[in-house]
Amino acid sequence: MKKIVVDHLKYKYPLGEELALQDISFQIEEGEFIGIIGKNSSGKSTLCQALVGLVPHFYKGAYGGKVIVDGLEVKTHTIAEISLKVGMVFQNPFTQVTGSKMTVYEEIAFGLENIGLPREEMRRRIHEVLKLMKIEHVKDRSPFDLSGGQMQRMAIASIIAMKPDVLVLDEPTSQLDPAGSEEVFQAIQDLSGQGITVIMAEHKMEKVAQYCNRVLLLHEGKLVDFAAPEKIFSRNDLETYGVAAPVYTRVCKALGMKKQGCDSYPVTLKDAELALRGSLG
Amino acid sequence: MKSISLFVERESFVHGIDPITKLYYILFAIIIPIILPSFTISAICLGTSIILLIFAKVMRKTLPVYSFVFFVLITVVIIQGLFKPGNETVLLQLGPVAMYKEGLQFALTIVFRVTNIVSAFMILVLTTKPSDLVEALVRKGMSPRIGYVIVSVFQIIPEMMTTMSTIMDAQRSRGMETEGKLLVRIKAFIPLLGPVVLGSLINTKERAMALEVRGFNSRNPKTYLNEEKTYPNSRFIQAVMLVLTVCAVAWRMFL
Numbered sequence: 001m002k003k004i005v006v007d008h009l010k011y012k013y014p015l016g017e018e019l020a021l022q023d024i025s026f027q028i029e030e031g032e033f034i035g036i037i038g039k040n041s042s043g044k045s046t047l048c049q050a051l052v053g054l055v056p057h058f059y060k061g062a063y064g065g066k067v068i069v070d071g072l073e074v075k076t077h078t079i080a081e082i083s084l085k086v087g088m089v090f091q092n093p094f095t096q097v098t099g100s101k102m103t104v105y106e107e108i109a110f111g112l113e114n115i116g117l118p119r120e121e122m123r124r125r126i127h128e129v130l131k132l133m134k135i136e137h138v139k140d141r142s143p144f145d146l147s148g149g150q151m152q153r154m155a156i157a158s159i160i161a162m163k164p165d166v167l168v169l170d171e172p173t174s175q176l177d178p179a180g181s182e183e184v185f186q187a188i189q190d191l192s193g194q195g196i197t198v199i200m201a202e203h204k205m206e207k208v209a210q211y212c213n214r215v216l217l218l219h220e221g222k223l224v225d226f227a228a229p230e231k232i233f234s235r236n237d238l239e240t241y242g243v244a245a246p247v248y249t250r251v252c253k254a255l256g257m258k259k260q261g262c263d264s265y266p267v268t269l270k271d272a273e274l275a276l277r278g279s280l281g
Numbered sequence: 282m283k284s285i286s287l288f289v290e291r292e293s294f295v296h297g298i299d300p301i302t303k304l305y306y307i308l309f310a311i312i313i314p315i316i317l318p319s320f321t322i323s324a325i326c327l328g329t330s331i332i333l334l335i336f337a338k339v340m341r342k343t344l345p346v347y348s349f350v351f352f353v354l355i356t357v358v359i360i361q362g363l364f365k366p367g368n369e370t371v372l373l374q375l376g377p378v379a380m381y382k383e384g385l386q387f388a389l390t391i392v393f394r395v396t397n398i399v400s401a402f403m404i405l406v407l408t409t410k411p412s413d414l415v416e417a418l419v420r421k422g423m424s425p426r427i428g429y430v431i432v433s434v435f436q437i438i439p440e441m442m443t444t445m446s447t448i449m450d451a452q453r454s455r456g457m458e459t460e461g462k463l464l465v466r467i468k469a470f471i472p473l474l475g476p477v478v479l480g481s482l483i484n485t486k487e488r489a490m491a492l493e494v495r496g497f498n499s500r501n502p503k504t505y506l507n508e509e510k511t512y513p514n515s516r517f518i519q520a521v522m523l524v525l526t527v528c529a530v531a532w533r534m535f536l
């Protein structure tokens with residue numbers, strides 16, 4: 001089933017000179033894990049926000065084309081309606097703290113109170129996401145007293161607790177150390193395994209290559225390519241789009257080692273190892 | 282974390298009274314001296330508030346507030362004592378300056394009324410968590426948006442102050458003078474405004490988006506994580522205050 005259909009989407013910010021998104025079309029199946037890559041200001045965040053309705057409802061501006069998420073047309077529904085189906089985590093964890101709650105536990109409950117969940121269900125879900133995001137030990141702290149990484153985990157937990165069908169993450173691991181990022185990616189992959197569709201804008205290419213089913217490459221508001229990670233990272237023109245392939249791919253490219261039995265370079269450590277061992281032995 | 286709320290966490294029966302009743306008490310403390318403008322009644326009201334503050338063990342926190350209020354009131358006493366029209370009986374003569382009895386009496390009623398109102402407000406402010414008050418009001422039907430604005434101010438203002446000191450440190454590290462004479466301090470303040478104001482505007486935009494995607498404008502009826510606190514005595518206290526107010530009106534009209 002097609003979970004997300006984007007059809008000739010064009011968008012210009014109210015004060016922008018040029019289109020931030022230029023004629024973008026793609027489709028995403030239910031349960032896919034999609035990575036959005038591209039250099040800074042290539043339209044990644046704008047595209048993410050178009051999926052939850054912040055574009056165009058929050059910013060206004062000129063909008064063309066269609067975005068349909070789980071059968072809802074974004075343009076004709078309010079953000080509150082869309083937010084029941086699509087959850088979004090933003091880049092900056094500090095501004096995602098509501099500021100009206102005294103503890104992390106209550107902070108996560110904020111969204112659940114708004115959508116009107118019964119108390120028992122709220123407690124169950126909060127307990128679950130605290131465990132999933134590994135922040136149980138800080139549940140009684142003030143949300144502003146957390147470290148950047150903990151705050152980012154809390155921001156993700158707050159959205160996951162709302163159990164959206166589609167999870168949109170805009171650089172969700174910017175404040176996390178490598179081990180922390182790995183944990184968060186693992187957790188998100190678990191969710192993806194449970195059938196949640198995940199769309200993530202991210203700069204850490206190794207992670208994108210490892211976890212995503214398909215990768216969407218954006219450049220100056222245009223969709224360049226939307227394909228499997230191997231295919232995207234094997235492109236020869238990647239650098240012209242300001243993107244560097246994962247380090248494994250670059251090594252294999254330099255050595256001319258293609259993945260066995262196909263025409264693309266390996267993108268993960270495992271595949272690179274296989275390819276290199278294969279050629280040696 | 283720094284807090285700009287004056288709430289003091291203590292164990293006392295005043296802390297255990299529900300916020301709505303405390304709001305009624307403020308109204309009560311304002312209205313009674315208006316209905317019965319006698320000196321004794323004002324004194325009794327003030328006395329009640331002070332006794333409540335003592336029981337709440339927050340008397341020490343009230344002192345700065347009281348001293349500020351008295352500083353203002355002293356001017357009222359002096360001006361009324363010296364210049365009130367209708368001053369006749371000289372109470373005190375210091376050279377050419379004379380204090381009059383009528384003026385002082387009038388000033389004293391004002392002093393009592395003001396301290397009375399201030400004390401009633403302090404019972405609310407010092408013994409109630411802001412979030413409890415707002416939650417009680419939202420449950421009573423106040424818009425959750427207004428509630429959010431009130432509660433978030435208590436956390437976001439201290440956050441802004443932290444940001445401001447970070448920016449100031451950054452500017453200082455690049456060689457700007459921020460300490461010393463008043464003029465230097467004022468000069469240091471100006472370049473601070475740009476980043477702080479713009480930064481808060483951007484933060485506000487991002488926070489608004491984050492609230493939106495968490496269903497802040499959802500039309501579903503809101504639920505609450507915390508169970509509604511029950512306050513056994515609030516009905517009784519509210520009833521007593523109502524009866525007293527009715528009695529006061531009756532007294533004023535018929536006696």
